[in-house]
Amino acid sequence: xxxxxxxxxxxxxxxxxxxxxxxxxxxxxxxxxxxxxxxxxxxxxxxxxxxxxxxxxxxxxxxxxxxxxxxxxxxxxxxxxxxxxxxxxxxxxxxxxxx
Numbered sequence: 001x002x003x004x005x006x007x008x009x010x011x012x013x014x015x016x017x018x019x020x021x022x023x024x025x026x027x028x029x030x031x032x033x034x035x036x037x038x039x040x041x042x043x044x045x046x047x048x049x050x051x052x053x054x055x056x057x058x059x060x061x062x063x064x065x066x067x068x069x070x071x072x073x074x075x076x077x078x079x080x081x082x083x084x085x086x087x088x089x090x091x092x093x094x095x096x097x098x099x
Contacts, residue, residue: 037083041076048073 049064
């Protein structure tokens with residue numbers, strides 16, 4: 001999964017839910033979306049590593065395919081770090097709120 005689809009998945013989760021759904025369902029859907037995004041990131045990283053390994057041992061792989069996989073993995077990781085930073089920032093903001 002590419003970074004754009006991961007971002008779209010996280011945006012879908014952040015949309016308001018109908019009043020019939022409880023907080024636990026929202027937490028479950030966010031948890032599933034986050035787990036799916038992490039799994040996608042892991043698959044992207046593994047694909048890039050596999051391509052680099054095949055290139056290193058001399059298998060028949062195209063250099064540009066390996067480089068594209070490396071760039072895709074790099075961008076996915078960068079997106080994940082930015083999403084994590086925003087989540088930590090939001091958590092810290094909530095913790096600073098006075099009740």
